[in-house]
Each structure stands twice: as structure tokens, then as C-alpha cells.
Amino acid sequence: MVAFGGTRRGGGGGAACWEAAVGSPRAGLGGLVVGYGGFAETAAGVVVRREVPAPELVLLISLGEPLALVRDGVAVRADAALVGIGRGPVEAAHGGRQSVLEVRLSPLAAGALFGVSASEPAERIVDVGELWPGTPELVERLRADAGWAERFARVEDVLVARAERGRAADPVVAGSWRQVVDSRGDLAIGALHEHSGWSRKRMARRFRAEIGLTPKAMANLVRFEHAVDLLRRPGRRSLAEVALWCGYCDQAHFNREFKEHAGCTPTAFLAGLGLDAPGRDMAAAGRPTPRISKTGTSHPPTVE
Template structure:
């Protein structure tokens, strides 16, 4: 298994701050990151079953690039399950927010549309994005930044458009089952046809139900790999047909082998930054990743 020392080494690049209290919006979690080095940090981002917002607060410039090399900076939104994303910069400090997809739809709207890998927060919030970034930069502590960020999110959420309850329910069931429930069963549970569920879910969440379930299952598997479990054991315990099936899906989401994903520095910080977070479900329910 992966040693505690290995995990500490991978996470030691960062000073990490987390809120001292539970937030007002279920399905929203936040963490602050400050690099302990002024040198270049270049990290591949492991796809995750949440929409991620990163607001640059540092003296350097944090850029986030998609698989095609398109770069964004300032306030950046990484779409659900985006593949091939990398973060790069020097002297990095940023506030990161993870949003359950149903909540992200109300907060960000357009970013839930298919094909949104990495977009500028300004494209979604207009001038308000720059005002929020300025207020966060001016805050005197991480706790104050969390409070200001939450206030901005609450305003946006109250003004946004919620997804249908059926869509939120289906996402919650996917999370609770770790991607193990069939789409047909979920459609029957909400009284929709498979075609209607497929169409509404994709329009609101940004992925098809099948792909979303695969992403949730992959996330569970990736964290078990990061905890040091063998690929064979992870495949058997997380619903894959066999180790080859796990290998193909991990490659599809990351372009890397299960062994490489298990050692990814991005995963090593999760137990510190998001240990208490309700990071997947829109109702505040947390399913432990490992």
C-alpha cells in the first residue's frame, strides 16, 4: 500500500486551508491552496465528479489548460469530468471550490453544457467575476475569503435556475451507489423514460447518465489506487468486470495507467483539503472515496 510518507511528500508542496464551519450551500466545498515553493508547479488534474472553480489569488500567474492547450487564468471553471486538464504556475495561491453538478447548474449555468472543459469564470459571471476575485484578494485571512466566496455563491444560487428534482435525485443515487446503478432502473425510479432521462440529465449535468456513472465509479477506484490497493483488488471491489476493464477506463479518463494514477500528486491532497467535504451530493451526503 502507499505509505503515509509518500502521501505526505506529494502533498507537502502545499499549505492547505479549509473552512472552520459547514457551509450554507449543500454540495459546495472549498479549500485554499498556497504553494510552499516559488518555483514552477505543473500538475495534471485527475478528472473528478464535480465542477471545479479556481480563483487565482497569488503573486504569480496560475494558468489552467485543457487537452487542446487552450489556457485560462484569473477565475477558471473546470467542467465535470474534464480530461487532460493541467494547472501550471509559480508562487501559486488560489481558492478552489468544488460544486455538485446540480448545484453548479444553478450557480454557473452554461458550464454544465456538454463540451465545457475549461472556461473563464468571467465568461459565465461577466464583470462580477473580477469583483469577486478582487474581494477575495483583499481579504485578510482564509476564513474571510471562504465567507466572501460563500456569500457570492449564495447570491448566484438564489438567482439561478435549479435543475429538475428528478435530475438531482438521479445524481444523488449515482453517488450513493458509486456509479453502480443502471440507467434503466434510475429512469423507472423517477417515472421517466430512459430517453427523457438521458436528454434532461445530459442537458443539465453536462454528461450522459452512463458517462456520469462511469466518472463516479472511476473516482472511487482512483482514490483506492491512491491509497495503495492493487489494481486487481480495486477492479474487483469497485464494479469493474476485470482488471483490464479498470485499465481501459482509467486510461480513458486520464491517459495514464492505474499505477500512475495511484501516485498522482493531485489525489494526495484530497484527504487534507476535502476530508470533511460533502463534495459529491447536492444534499450534503458524502461518500468516502476510499
């Protein structure tokens, strides 16, 4: 069963109140499910956040109003959405009140849980109703559940059932993916070819089909995630130290790739964290394992 990590709350009065819960998957879902998160927020008005990308799939289920998400100019409104792996940010908005259950997934889970390769939702946001026929019923049951622990357990039951019927990822690709993650993106791509025995062209094709991005693009995204983790930590290093620690050639290289993924510079990202206390605190409260994270703001939220 789900290992429930408890709920934390913050804010005060009727504005900027939030709560975040976290859970870990049972052993049977190891390698597929990274973790569960529950997030609820009440604000004074409309809130818009830019969520930075991470090297994982994210299943979002709204317990209130439909999700309002935008990626690459394409808007999606849905009660449940699968955010595919992508290199750029996703804009998320709500009208002042939201409650969302989040499941963070390895890209290796795409075939097992959704019956598609990770390349299909890559750079996109997909309405889960297109993949799971019983989505409306699941959403209604989650909304009726008493709390986060019960919701996590219900979603996990669905995931376990689907994993038992789903297809496993190619073991060679899975091993290469773990190499990229374990190195935090700081590795020579040639090492993947040597380890697998595949040609560069074959590795790029199979890796992209199973994971959603090419090995090089995924390594860049994993390295970016490591940098974001370091920037979020209390008592963080300087930007130059973070760039060096994560394997960027120099500060210009760091700034260029950071802007590609986050849509802003590292300096602007830090300014956004400082101005959006609820978003920052929910991210910190809901992610006890910072190596793989999703929520975060790269610019201040707008409140109307």
C-alpha cells in the same frame, strides 16, 4: 457561515513548501456546494500537474498569477475559471509559486450559481468573467483578505446571493444524479428509467443537459473517482482488489477506463503520487471527505 476546518502546512525551506485549508458550506447551500479548499505552494521552479477528473464542477480563483490550465489541447489563462465536468484530465501549471481558492460544486449548481446548464461548460474550462460580471472585483477583494477563513466566507456570500436568484435543477434529474452518486457509479442505468418513469432517450437527453454527461458516462466517472479514492488511501488494496471492489469487469476493463479518465494506467498514477509529495500532501490535507475530490496527480510533476 462557513465551517472552517483549519490550515495544514508541509515542506521545508524555500522549496516544496505548501499549505492547505478546508471549509464546509452553510446549510443553505446544501446540495450545491461540496466544499471549499485553499492551496498555496512554493517550489524550486515551474510545476506542471495533471489533475484527474471528478463528477463535479470546480471554481478556481487565483490569489496570485493567473491560472494556467489546459484541457484537450485548449489552454486557458484566467484569474478565475470554472472547470466543467469532463471525462479526461486537466493539466495545471504554475511558475514556482501559486495560491488558489477552490470551490467544489455539484453539477446541479450550474443553473443556480452560474445561470447555465452543466452541459455548457462540460469538457471545457470557462473564464468566470464571462459568467460573473463582478469577477475582477471579487478576485481583488479575496487577494486582500487576511486568511482562508475570511476568503471562504466572502465567496460563500457571493454564492448565497446568486443561489437566491438562480434556477433550481429539474427534480427528476436531481434524484437520478443522487442515485448515481450514492451507488458510486455501480448501478444499472435502467434503474434510473424505472425510478423516473422516463424513456431511456429522454433520460439521456435531460440528464446530459442538466449534469453535463449522459447517465452512463457519469456513472463511469463516479466509479473512477471511487477507485482513485481507494488508491490514495494508506494501506490500499491491490489493483485487482480495487477493480473488483469498484465493479469493473476485470483488470483490463479497469485499466482501460482508468486510462481514459486519468491519461495513464493505475500503476503510473500510483508512481506519480509517490514522486509528487507536495501534490499528494496538499490533496490529502485539503480533502477530509474523500468521496468527492479534485486535486491529484497522475504523473510526476516536471520542475525546470
